[in-house]
Amino acid sequence: MVWGPLAITFAPQLKAVAPGLFESLRPLANMLVKASGYRAMGLKYDDLLMEEREDVQKAIGRLTPEQAYDRSFRLRTAIQQSILHKPLPKDQWVKPEEDVRYMTPIVREVEAENAERAFYDTVQVERK
């Protein structure tokens, strides 16, 4: 699925084919994350998933109440910082270890459900 809800990534393939190269690229990837600056605005990567899609909306609906609360708190913080035109004080930045993919597994689950529905809608039955 190229135009899925998640960004295109070759990381899993690279990790499988050339784990050494994958590891050597890690510092570069971390630099890129830092340069994009979302952690400085108090966001996690999964807060940036494109929301205007039915599958992501469904995934947001499946977050636990705590996850949903934390998510909207982070979004509000980021909007506030955006209004102020400055990042959060450095001690309030999201730490790399806190930046977990809390929603990606749920999005994948929804994607799989949609794929299954499409499969059964177009299934060809062979009777033996």
Next chain:
Amino acid sequence: MFSRQLATRTARAAAARSYATVSEASGVKVAGIDNGQPTTTISVVVKAGSRYETRPGVAHALKNFAFKTTKNGSGLKTVRETELYGGVLSSALTREHLFLNAEFLRGDEDYFLSLLSSVLSSTKFTAHEFAELVAPTIEGDSLAALSSPTTLAFDIAHNLAFRRGLGNSLFASPHVALTAEQVKEYGAQAYAKSNVAVVGTGISTEALEKAVAKAFGGASASSAGSSASGPATKYYGGEQRLPLDVHADGKPTMLIAFGSTDASATPALAVLKNILGGESDLKWVPGTSPLSLAAEKVPGGSAKAFVLPYSDASLFGVVVSAPTSEGVKALAQDVAAAIKGLGQVGEEAVKKAVAKAKFEVASAVENKQGLIALAGPQVLSGSVKSLEEAFGAIEKTSAESVSKAAEALFKAKPTVVAVGDLAVLPYADELGF
């Protein structure tokens, strides 16, 4: 001449009546009843009705959680594959049992039994399925029950009569929050092997046994567990009055009931029910039973006697409804008089009622729903009663035993539920109870 015909008829019926024997396959009680039907129905009978629920409404939620995602595939897969086989899946809840039914063409039992087994052993009870698929159906069921005066009256009557246990509502309450986790816990308890029986129609016991051993053996994670049990039922009785929404389509309804916790009185109660009657045997005429004669006087009115037998108690009574509350009031007064008249009934009326009660039992067994509803709980308890035994118990009732049963019933406080215009509908004491 007539009596001879009757005698040959009973003899032939007895010869043709092959009934189920209960056997066991990998720890599950199994019984098949094959009368040569073209379709097979397999029902998993679970002792997990609202009586045994750990939290109000959790049995209802478990019923609606049937056939959702299991380890073997999603709910969508289950439904689509069942459609390809031309089968029908359903679940039903009574106060004592939960039924998971699969109806299909003969020969597909392996697929459907493995499906039922995976529902029992590996339903995932995910939180999102509960929120997205199960909770809306629970809400729908509860709303439909609330807007039907008769269903509501029966539910409240059980609550008044038995309070807890059998008195638990069949429907989840909007006032009690439920989570998928609680349903999962109840499911793990309920789906234990000792708490489950498999009943099939259109399949022989041997074939069913083999299929069950294949589907339920090994892979089935549900451990032995213990059979569900609750405290013995006690009858209380009481009165409750509820206003009926003027915009609801339901008719004003009154329910007058008496409870018995004596299981041996059930045949006498079945006869009592048929003495009161209420349902005509012919089209367009009211019949001769006291209730249908009373209902005839109120246009659009109906008064029907009922008896609801449970494992250790039964509820006997009359449900009255009419298009207006005034009509219900007039009818309820006649019904109360008819109920009080049960103390002294003639031998002839009892004989007529005995024949009617026997017919009722026999015709209930004729269709598969009735057969499974009757045989399922019996299989679970280990032995299926033959029709002859049921007939024998009913035949033993005489005018004395009926009036004795009626006397015992009327000693306790009655259960009276009124749904309608409360300014008009009479109170229990105004009806003379």
